[in-house]
Amino acid sequence: MRRLLADSGEPRGWVPLRADLVTALLGVWFGIGLMIDAWAHSNLTELETFFTPWHAAFYSGFAAVSGWIIWQVYRNVRLGRQGLAAVPQGYLAGLVSIPAFAVCGLADMTWHTVLGIETSIDILFSPSHLGLIVTMLLIITTPLRSAWSAPDVGVRPSLGRLFPALAGLAFAATLVSLFLSYGDALQYGSAAIVESFSDVRGPGADLLAASMAISNVVLLAPVLLVVRRWNLPFGGVTVMYTVAALMPGSQTAFENLPTLLTFVAAGLASDVLIRLLRPSGARRAAYWAFAGLSAFITWSLYIAVASVAGGGLPAVPELWTGAPVVAGLIGLALGALFLPNALPANAADAGRA
Incomplete structure (x- = not known):
C-alpha cells in the first residue's frame, strides 16, 4: 500500500473530454437523485425510514460517479503511475470526497435511525446532511476543476x-x-x-x-x-x-x-x-x-x-x-x-x- 501511495513523479495529466462528460452525466444522476429525495422530504411527511426508493436513487448516483472517478485513477495506476501522479488534474478533491461522503452517509443513516426522519426546515441543518452536501459538491464539480486549466479548452x-x-x-x-x-x-x-x-x-x-x-x-x-x-x-x-x-x-x-x-x-x-x-x-x-x-x-x-x-x-x-x-x-x-x-x-x- 505504501508503495502504491508513493508518488511516482510524473506530471499529472487531464482526462479526455468524453471522460469528463461521463463524470458530468453521472453527476447529473447523482444530482437528480438528490432532487427526488428532496421532493420526497418536502411532500411525503409520513417518511419513517432511511431505506426508501428516494435514497436508493440518490446513493446509486453516488456509487456510479464514485466508481467512475476511481476508475480514472486506476487506469493511470495500470500504466505505472503511483500516488498523486495517478490522479488526473481536477479529480483529487472528488476522489478524497468519496470516502468522506460514505462516512457522512453512514452518519446520516445512524442519525435517522436514532432521531427519525426530518420533514421540515430541520432537514437543512442536520450535521450529517451538511457533510453530505459539502462532499457531494466537491464530487460533482470535478469536471469544472478538470476544465479549469485543461490545455484544450482555450480562450x-x-x-x-x-x-x-x-x-x-x-x-x-x-x-x-x-x-x-x-x-x-x-x-x-x-x-x-x-x-x-x-x-x-x-x-x-x-x-x-x-x-x-x-x-x-x-x-x-x-x-x-x-x-x-x-x-x-x-x-x-x-x-x-x-x-x-x-x-x-x-x-x-x-x-x-x-x-x-x-x-x-x-x-x-x-x-x-x-x-x-x-x-x-x-x-x-x-x-x-x-x-x-x-x-x-x-x-x-x-x-x-x-x-x-x-x-x-x-x-x-x-x-x-x-x-x-x-x-x-x-x-x-x-x-x-x-x-x-x-x-x-x-x-x-x-x-x-
Whole structure:
C-alpha cells in the first residue's frame, strides 16, 4: 500500500473530454437523485425510514460517479503511475470526497435511525446532511476543476467543450439553493409573489425581498465565476439557469412552472447580454455592466411574469419597481468583488489557454 501511495513523479495529466462528460452525466444522476429525495422530504411527511426508493436513487448516483472517478485513477495506476501522479488534474478533491461522503452517509443513516426522519426546515441543518452536501459538491464539480486549466479548452471554448464543467457547476449551485430553501425565491408561485409585494404590514414582503436577494447571489455568483475565467459560449447561462430551476421545481412538484420558466428566459437574456457586452477578466467595465444588468433583467422578468400569471401588478409600487434595482445593485457589487481590477489581456488569455 505504501508503495502504491508513493508518488511516482510524473506530471499529472487531464482526462479526455468524453471522460469528463461521463463524470458530468453521472453527476447529473447523482444530482437528480438528490432532487427526488428532496421532493420526497418536502411532500411525503409520513417518511419513517432511511431505506426508501428516494435514497436508493440518490446513493446509486453516488456509487456510479464514485466508481467512475476511481476508475480514472486506476487506469493511470495500470500504466505505472503511483500516488498523486495517478490522479488526473481536477479529480483529487472528488476522489478524497468519496470516502468522506460514505462516512457522512453512514452518519446520516445512524442519525435517522436514532432521531427519525426530518420533514421540515430541520432537514437543512442536520450535521450529517451538511457533510453530505459539502462532499457531494466537491464530487460533482470535478469536471469544472478538470476544465479549469485543461490545455484544450482555450480562450473561447464551445458549449460542447464546456458543458461538463457548466453542468457540474450548475448542479453545485442547486445544492446551495437546496440548503437555503428557506430563502429561495424560485419556490414562489406567481400569486404568492404578487400577494407578498401587495402588503407591507405582514411578513410576506420581507420574506420575498430577502429570498430574492439570496437567490440572486446563488444564481449569479457561479455565472460570474465562469465569465471571469472564459469567454462563455452562447447558451451557457441558459444551461446553468435551467438546471438551477430543477431543484426548487422538485420541491414544489413544479406547481410554480411560470416562475421556473422565467429563469430559463433570464438565462437566455443573459446569454444575449454576454454576446453584446463581451465581458471578461480583461474587460472590467463590461464585466461589471453584465453583472448588474443580468441581475436587473432576471428579477424584472420575475416580477413581470408573476404579474401576468398572478392577475396583476403587486399593490405596492415601491416594491415591484425597486426590487429589480436592488438585485441589479447586488449584481454590480458581486461583479466588483469577483473582478476588482481588470486582468492584463495576455495574463487572462494565458490562464485560459
